[in-house]
Amino acid sequence: MNKEKIYKILFVEDEPGFQEIFKNALERNRRYRIVQAFDGEEGLKRAREEKPDLILLDLILPKKSGFELLKDFKEDKDLAVIPVIVLTNLESGEDIEKATSLGAKAYLIKADYGLDEITSRIEKIIKDCIPDDENK
């Protein structure tokens, strides 16, 4: 296994508190590097520039909502292959269905998890979603 491979994770979230705490929590694992975006437009721009391995996406965002972003990702050939995990506090069945139909790989409700739980959940999904270099 290629131990040197660093996974780039784009986190689109407007609350600085959530941003900081996630960056700290996920980057404890040295293989993850977090790229931050604080609104929808910045999220799309960053996704295009950085070509991350995974996108963590909040739904309620300034300038462009998470749903709009999911649509944009889906329509962009390069971005459509990147797995997206929705991370939100919206929990209506309608929203979950909509996000999943737009291609979200997982839908996590923030309030359901403690900090350790949510980070290990995300780490597990990353392992499932991103094929290990070992196989190449």
Added chain:
Amino acid sequence: MLLFFYMLYTPNFRKIFNLLNLKKQCDQYRVGLWGCPQFLFVIMGVVIVISIIGTNIAVRRYAEPEISALVVMGVTAILFAIGHAVVSSFERVAEDSLAKSEFISIVSHELRNPLTSLRWQFDLLKRDYLNLSEKQRQEALEIIGNDSKRMNEVVSDMLAVHRVEEKAFKLNPEFFSLVDLTGIVAKNYEKQAQKNGVKIEISVQENLPPVFADKKKIQMVIEHLIDNALKYGRQKQTVRVEIEKDGKKTRWSVSDQGVGILKKDAEKIFQKFFRARNAFWHQIEGIGLGLYIARQIIEKSGGEINFKSRENKGSTFWFTI
């Protein structure tokens, strides 16, 4: 006789009696008698019975077919009008319940966000307390403080609505200077304004007399209106507050250069639970009660409240007192 009393106490009979107690039913929906579907149905029934009897009499008395045709037409028109009222009152009740469920989802979201943030910051402090720098600890504590403040604001708004709707809602009017009060509120919002590069300007007409109203409640109104102007306005703009004489009253207004209000949202803006859907998606905090509370307070104080707005140019909200 005994049988009659027995019947009165059987559950079935009571059920029927409850069905006939229209006022109670309409109160449940929280609508007036003339906006209540059940009541309108009864009225429709009464009109039908009267019109059957009336037509009968008219047909017997007047031999001319024109008159009976006219009567039938008149009765049909009345029935149509009542039918329309029944349908629209049903619509109103349905819309209300839809707004309510949307409101619940917005409130739970607005409470859960700070709650989650609070929980995670707390987890972080608990787990890594010794490894965190003094600065990081300070930051975490500051975020926890802000989160609890945000939750408190949501709950206060809900309580305020409950209070203004209570029958026992009372205003305690006194003479005070609207200008001084506005100055105090604007000062409280200075920090928030600076963060967005917004300037709050207050322009006041000279020699304004004091107003007679409930100072605390009016402060709430001013807070809601300035808060909205800051939230919905653009960054690096000026929020302008004007206070001037308007006949015997004083007129207070606040203008922003923000996104404005969509025409289709305009008539709903003072309704309870209403939040422009686009406001929610653009992460403007709030639960859709501020303007409703403001209107209740101003109207109960004998004033007027309204706004004018142009899409993408900005809005002016004003009230008189």
